[in-house]
Amino acid sequence: MSPPSAPKLPVNLAANPKLSSWVKFGPDGEVTISPGKVEIGQGIVTALAQIAADELDVDLTRVQMVRASTAASPNEGVTSGSLSIQQSGRAIRQACAEIRQIFLTAAADRLGVEAGALDVSDGTISGPGNVQTSYWELADAVSLDRDATPGAVPKPIARRALAGNSVQRLDIPDKVFAAPRFIHDTALPAMLHGRVLRPEKSRAKLVELREGGARAVPGLIAIVRDGSFCGVVCETEAGAEAAATALRKGATWSAGETLPDENDLAAFLKGQPVESTVIDSRAASPASEKTRTIRRQYTRPYIAHASIAPSCAMAQWSGDRVHVWTHSQGVYLLRADLALVLKLPLEQITVEHLEGAGCYGHNAADDVALDAVLLAKAAGGRPVRVQWSRADEMTHAPFGAAMAIEIEADLDAQNEIVCWRHSIWSNGHAARPGRASQPALLAAFELEHPYPRIISANPPQANGGGGDRNSIPLYDFPAWKIESHRLLTMPVRTSALRTLGGQGNVFAIESFLDEIAAERGEDPVAFRLRHLADERAKDVIRSAAKRANWKPAATAGTGYGIGFARYKNTGAYCAVVAEIEGEEDIRVKQLTIAVDVGEAINPDGVINQIEGGAIQATSWALKERVRFDSERITSNSWAEYPILRFSEVPRVEVEVIQRSEIDSVGAGEAAHGPVAAAIANAVFDGLGVRVRNLPITRDSLIAAMELAS
Amino acid sequence: MPITRFRLNGVETDVDADPDSLLLDVLRGRLGVTGAHFGCGSGECGACRVIVGDHAVTACDTPLWSVADKDVTTLEGLGSADRPHPLQRAFIAEQALQCGYCVSGILISAAALLRQNPNPSEADVRTALDRNLCRCGSHNRMVRAILRAANEMAAP
Numbered sequence: 114m115s116p117p118s119a120p121k122l123p124v125n126l127a128a129n130p131k132l133s134s135w136v137k138f139g140p141d142g143e144v145t146i147s148p149g150k151v152e153i154g155q156g157i158v159t160a161l162a163q164i165a166a167d168e169l170d171v172d173l174t175r176v177q178m179v180r181a182s183t184a185a186s187p188n189e190g191v192t193s194g195s196l197s198i199q200q201s202g203r204a205i206r207q208a209c210a211e212i213r214q215i216f217l218t219a220a221a222d223r224l225g226v227e228a229g230a231l232d233v234s235d236g237t238i239s240g241p242g243n244v245q246t247s248y249w250e251l252a253d254a255v256s257l258d259r260d261a262t263p264g265a266v267p268k269p270i271a272r273r274a275l276a277g278n279s280v281q282r283l284d285i286p287d288k289v290f291a292a293p294r295f296i297h298d299t300a301l302p303a304m305l306h307g308r309v310l311r312p313e314k315s316r317a318k319l320v321e322l323r324e325g326g327a328r329a330v331p332g333l334i335a336i337v338r339d340g341s342f343c344g345v346v347c348e349t350e351a352g353a354e355a356a357a358t359a360l361r362k363g364a365t366w367s368a369g370e371t372l373p374d375e376n377d378l379a380a381f382l383k384g385q386p387v388e389s390t391v392i393d394s395r396a397a398s399p400a401s402e403k404t405r406t407i408r409r410q411y412t413r414p415y416i417a418h419a420s421i422a423p424s425c426a427m428a429q430w431s432g433d434r435v436h437v438w439t440h441s442q443g444v445y446l447l448r449a450d451l452a453l454v455l456k457l458p459l460e461q462i463t464v465e466h467l468e469g470a471g472c473y474g475h476n477a478a479d480d481v482a483l484d485a486v487l488l489a490k491a492a493g494g495r496p497v498r499v500q501w502s503r504a505d506e507m508t509h510a511p512f513g514a515a516m517a518i519e520i521e522a523d524l525d526a527q528n529e530i531v532c533w534r535h536s537i538w539s540n541g542h543a544a545r546p547g548r549a550s551q552p553a554l555l556a557a558f559e560l561e562h563p564y565p566r567i568i569s570a571n572p573p574q575a576n577g578g579g580g581d582r583n584s585i586p587l588y589d590f591p592a593w594k595i596e597s598h599r600l601l602t603m604p605v606r607t608s609a610l611r612t613l614g615g616q617g618n619v620f621a622i623e624s625f626l627d628e629i630a631a632e633r634g635e636d637p638v639a640f641r642l643r644h645l646a647d648e649r650a651k652d653v654i655r656s657a658a659k660r661a662n663w664k665p666a667a668t669a670g671t672g673y674g675i676g677f678a679r680y681k682n683t684g685a686y687c688a689v690v691a692e693i694e695g696e697e698d699i700r701v702k703q704l705t706i707a708v709d710v711g712e713a714i715n716p717d718g719v720i721n722q723i724e725g726g727a728i729q730a731t732s733w734a735l736k737e738r739v740r741f742d743s744e745r746i747t748s749n750s751w752a753e754y755p756i757l758r759f760s761e762v763p764r765v766e767v768e769v770i771q772r773s774e775i776d777s778v779g780a781g782e783a784a785h786g787p788v789a790a791a792i793a794n795a796v797f798d799g800l801g802v803r804v805r806n807l808p809i810t811r812d813s814l815i816a817a818m819e820l821a822s
Numbered sequence: 823m824p825i826t827r828f829r830l831n832g833v834e835t836d837v838d839a840d841p842d843s844l845l846l847d848v849l850r851g852r853l854g855v856t857g858a859h860f861g862c863g864s865g866e867c868g869a870c871r872v873i874v875g876d877h878a879v880t881a882c883d884t885p886l887w888s889v890a891d892k893d894v895t896t897l898e899g900l901g902s903a904d905r906p907h908p909l910q911r912a913f914i915a916e917q918a919l920q921c922g923y924c925v926s927g928i929l930i931s932a933a934a935l936l937r938q939n940p941n942p943s944e945a946d947v948r949t950a951l952d953r954n955l956c957r958c959g960s961h962n963r964m965v966r967a968i969l970r971a972a973n974e975m976a977a978p
Contacts, residue, residue, distance in 0.1 A: 153921070154920045154921025154922070154923075154958055155920065156920070281914065281917060282917060284922070285913070285914055285917060285919060285922065286903060286914060288919060288922030288925055289897075289906075289910045289913045289914060289919075289922070289925060289929065290897075290901070290902055290903050290906070290910060291856065291857035291896070291897040291898045291926060293856050295859075295923060297856075297859065297860065297923075298856035298859075300854065349851055350847065350850070350851050351843065351844075351847045351851055419957060420957060421861055421867060421869060421921070421923050421924045421955060421956065421957040421958075422859065422860070422861060422869070422923045423860070423861070468921075469921075469923075470921045470923035470924075470957070471920055471921030471923065471957050471958040472921075473957075500860070502863065503861070503862040503863055503864070717917055721917060721920060721960070721963070722920075724959060724960075724962065724963070725920050725958045725959030725960055726959065727959065728959030728960075728961060728962075729957070729958070729959045732959075750862065750864065750866060751862055751866040751867055751955060752866060756955060756957065757961075758952050758955070759947075759948040759949075759951040759952050759954070759956075759961050759965070760948045760949060760952045762948075762959075762961040762962060764962065765962055
């Protein structure tokens, strides 16, 4: 917390200081709040509404949350990295605190009493002698078209009525009563439908296009082609689908570019040209001499976002201006890339958010928005809705990057760690739009005059890192060196997926620790606690262990394992105990989790995010792997890319350690790494087999057994 | 085009379309009923489930002709904010979703289950939902909500 003597605005408020851009009081007794962050299925809109209602002293039912749009919303960049509560929440809290103060001053003037004697209850401002007014009565007289100043002090935690309580999410009723809320269900007047053809073979070029079949489809409006970008616009969605099917039959593509060997990802990753960075090092004279070094290699495959809905967007041109509806994570960033491709000034492009299905990072939401913009050019001013196919969603959206991680530990005569070396080989984990002088949108690479494909980069460690995320140990080893090797080639398109490199690094670190603890014959929980100084870290480990009755004895076909991390080393603390059963096909029976996000604004929301993250992480760990042959991504359906089903989902118990006095951090990505590690460690406990290559399938178990024998 | 007649959420509905049209296209494209969602187009994810007669089916691979003269129920027909189905109430009470895109198909599978088995065990519920995919990891909350609704419906 910053000291009261040096007040500073929260970063996102300093960047968007005008108070009226965040908060408005409407004519019908409502308060509208305009965050720049967007709902992606994580419940953020509700948590932000809670913060605003608390700080303004209004009932939550009065708060109306406005969807982000470049037309009016504050620019809060991208909704990612579990940062929305930290960034947007702080900005809204500070803005509302100042607005409350401004209104109290105005009310004091009007009512002729001291501001300090006034109180606010559900927006009604009252004082001694039954004098009263309200935000809405004063709204005409008080201009919020002014910049925030750092002086206002938000309420102390004890006086917050809503934060810390599990309020019901604002968006859920619409979703269970089928009120159109998703972009997919939104129909604009005179809307047309579009489909885009994408090659089956990786980066194949469109050589020839016979249009006859598509031209015969009733209701066809246009066939659009620009280089290898090619699509149809039709009166109806079924018509667009039929025209695209016909066009696909008439399309001839070049050969694809060569993809790596899916069965030897480590060799591929370690054989490419790389940019190497030392992420961190610590040199200390160890208390004891090393007597030997052990080295292990861990891998994770490419992982698909595999959102349950295919990406969708709408666009409408009006002269040389275009309006775009999108489920992108960053409306301003998407606009920046659209401006590059269209060679238009930013002001001529409006990008507006509508909810899509759950989003776990940089998926195809932005790509399909450019598709819609390009097709809509041929629509004579009518809006065009474009939706990707399931196959394109599974094969053309960016993937989470595959990783090979090698860790070496120097051990002394007592098998204590005296030095630790962690090396990562991976593509970059971020190629988001709006960040570079070149666009990062798929169609931009396919045009007649294409933009070069962006090779994914990594955010700096100060922002949490990319491939190196969570690679610096939280354990007090006397010396270490952490190195990241980012690939300079990118045959498989990668970008940000939940946790970036965090899942892979935590899986590797926590597996390796378990291996060392086993060599020492030391309990893995005790081993971790002995190497941690941070009490919050120890608390989540102790809590999860206690709740799971650590450690139940492994019996035939069952096993128990632990995993721990603090997300990004600066975010939420999370410890997981996994219970597994099975000998050939591993089933995760139970995950027992303790989490510390500081102040949990909406505790049930935190539990929901952690539980969901843990189940998704189980799916990644047991099932998920993008498949490909030498020139084609082959996992193009749910049959080829299976995810965890209801009958396979573990019981999940979550304990939230509430720390009201500590600023909140996000929960959405905290569980992935610890869950993967806990499962792998439980497999070792139960079966005595150490699986170092994810996912943990029957095949990888057999391979690990063969390696060990 | 021949007319296909069926009862959509209790209302007699005539559709003038190719009988081989997919039910999902008819519901969403022709009738503007968007409760059933497109997810995969091949019956693998369950987001488009609707009840035909008493059984939950995937509307994305069900031809229009096959529902002629039958009752078709979509999420819109299950209940409304004013008159919620116990399942809808329970999903709100349990906050049983994250993004909610799959939830329409899941509520439909659950409603079909409760019609056939008003007193399901947890394992029955999981089996009934096994062909519905959820990517956000809300499975356990959904199972809890369905058991809660079943209890409520069984209460005298």
